[in-house]
Amino acid sequence: MKEHETRIERAFIAHPKFSNAQSSDADHDLEEAIGLAEALGVKPIDAKIIPIRDLKVSNFFGSGQIEDIGAVIKAKDLNLVIVNAALSPIQQRNLERIWKAKVIDRAGLILEIFGLRAATKEGRLQVELARLAYERSRLVRTWTHLERQRGGTGTVAGPGETQIESDRRILNDKMTILKRKLENVRRTRGLQRQKRQRAPERVVALVGYTNAGKSTLFNQLTTGGVLAQDMLFATLDTTHRILPLPSGQSAILSDTVGFISDLPTMLITAFRATLEEVKEADILLHVRDMSDPLTERRREDVMDVLEQIEAGPEHGQEIIEVWNKVDLLNDVDAAALNERADATRQLEDMINAHVISCLTSDGIDELRQGIEDSLTRHDHILSVNITPQAFSARAWLHENGHVIEESSGKHGIVRMKVRLSESDAGKFRVRHSELIDAL
Numbered sequence: 001m002k003e004h005e006t007r008i009e010r011a012f013i014a015h016p017k018f019s020n021a022q023s024s025d026a027d028h029d030l031e032e033a034i035g036l037a038e039a040l041g042v043k044p045i046d047a048k049i050i051p052i053r054d055l056k057v058s059n060f061f062g063s064g065q066i067e068d069i070g071a072v073i074k075a076k077d078l079n080l081v082i083v084n085a086a087l088s089p090i091q092q093r094n095l096e097r098i099w100k101a102k103v104i105d106r107a108g109l110i111l112e113i114f115g116l117r118a119a120t121k122e123g124r125l126q127v128e129l130a131r132l133a134y135e136r137s138r139l140v141r142t143w144t145h146l147e148r149q150r151g152g153t154g155t156v157a158g159p160g161e162t163q164i165e166s167d168r169r170i171l172n173d174k175m176t177i178l179k180r181k182l183e184n185v186r187r188t189r190g191l192q193r194q195k196r197q198r199a200p201e202r203v204v205a206l207v208g209y210t211n212a213g214k215s216t217l218f219n220q221l222t223t224g225g226v227l228a229q230d231m232l233f234a235t236l237d238t239t240h241r242i243l244p245l246p247s248g249q250s251a252i253l254s255d256t257v258g259f260i261s262d263l264p265t266m267l268i269t270a271f272r273a274t275l276e277e278v279k280e281a282d283i284l285l286h287v288r289d290m291s292d293p294l295t296e297r298r299r300e301d302v303m304d305v306l307e308q309i310e311a312g313p314e315h316g317q318e319i320i321e322v323w324n325k326v327d328l329l330n331d332v333d334a335a336a337l338n339e340r341a342d343a344t345r346q347l348e349d350m351i352n353a354h355v356i357s358c359l360t361s362d363g364i365d366e367l368r369q370g371i372e373d374s375l376t377r378h379d380h381i382l383s384v385n386i387t388p389q390a391f392s393a394r395a396w397l398h399e400n401g402h403v404i405e406e407s408s409g410k411h412g413i414v415r416m417k418v419r420l421s422e423s424d425a426g427k428f429r430v431r432h433s434e435l436i437d438a439l
Contacts, residue, residue, distance in 0.1 A: 010079055011044050011080040012047070012072055012073055013046070014082070015084040016061075016085045019052075033106070036082075037109070040109065048069075056091075058094055060091040066098055069099065073099050078101060107134060107264040110260065111131050122182075122185050125185065129182060132174055186276070201250055202251045202252070204281060204284075204371060205256060205283075206255050206285050206287060209260065209298040210259065210260050212289040217322065239255045241253050247402065249376075281317070282375060283319070283374050285371070287324055290328075291325045291328035313351060318351075319350060319351045322367060323337060323341060325358075326363070340353065352370070354370050379419050380419070380420050382418050382428065383415070384415075384418065384428075385437065386413065390432065393428075394416070396428070397420075401419055401421075403416060
């Protein structure tokens with residue numbers, strides 16, 4: 001038992017607070033960093049906000065701060081320091097030498113979590129590519145789940161330079177192989193999307209800051225069975241399920257990876273194939289935790305990532321904001337939130353909102369109706385008379401539209417009222433204009 005305990009990473013978590021940051025924001029950012037550490041299985045022993053006036057090029061922190069943190073590391077026998085910011089390779093190496101403990105920055109921490117959570121072959125390929133890109137930027141060997149020593153002798157010239165060049169070449173070769181494999185995955189996903197686009201179902205994609213309740217909502221709206229825990233990045237891999245709509249129609253609901261502030265660029269690049277699912281969706285459901293004091297900042301973080309992948313309102317894609325966790329608000333705040341949501345739905349805008357609680361299921365039915373209203377806003381309802389000679393048209397309508405009414409008349413004529421998307425309605429008019437009732 002004692003041997004097992006010695007392998008547990010005991011960490012000090014430092015959140016640098018720069019002069020332009022608010023104290024309340026820093027508190028919540030530190031809490032998020034602690035949550036990220038716990039999601040990795042690390043045991044946070046101590047955590048502090050470290051004020052930063054002048055960023056030190058060599059060590060990031062000031063000498064006094066380094067001594068104070070070093071004293072805590074020694075007194076509490078810690079073997080890991082997590083800095084909730086971006087460290088340069090030199091800063092990371094120097095801090096490790098001074099503190100005699102592993103040091104990882106925010107990007108490294110997120111990459112380690114992604115590596116732990118990736119369950120599918122595609123997810124593992126994407127994480128490995130991102131990890132190699134991060135490793136190449138440091139030109140040193142990396143670690144596996146914080147256990148393996150990073151390489152490099154620290155020499156200035158001679159064999160050390162040859163080793164760096166060798167490492168760079170090895171990393172580049174590995175990345176080339178991974179990119180080829182991911183390109184195959186991307187082509188496969190493209191074929192799957194084309195197949196879905198030929199089907200009548202529309203696609204709705206869930207997006208949102210990590211731990212906002214996306215997977216819980218996914219399970220509420222579908223028979224999902226997706227892992228939903230109060231944990232950052234509980235799920236990574238994209239999941240699709242049928243989303244039943246109130247009228248009897250259906251759509252495809254896609255659950256995607258959670259976003260986070262300062263998401264490493266290499267992760268956005270590596271997860272391109274997955275994030276393209278978001279880009280191709282008919283509607284985005286942006287799930288927000290309205291009990292989070294930083295909810296507006298989290299919203300901007302999500303919108304920034306959407307902009308990077310060319311998705312969202314700026315690219316003609318409608319968003320429904322799902323204001324979740326209303327059960328955690330007091331009655332006054334909850335009432336004000338509902339009034340705000342009602343106001344957004346009165347506007348002809350690319351973004352409107354619904355207030356819900358995944359825990360109590362409040363607002364779920366209204367959200368489901370709102371999704372259908374948005375999906376069918378530009379649909380056409382056609383009244384048609386199908387003659388016996390044109391029964392193939394009836395089969396096409398059943399396959400591509402939603403039949404509202406259908407009845408048999410004289411001489412074998414079938415009367416139908418059908419809801420079709422704008423494009424499918426156009427196709428039917430071109431092919432079978434003589435079957436449509438003139439109103």
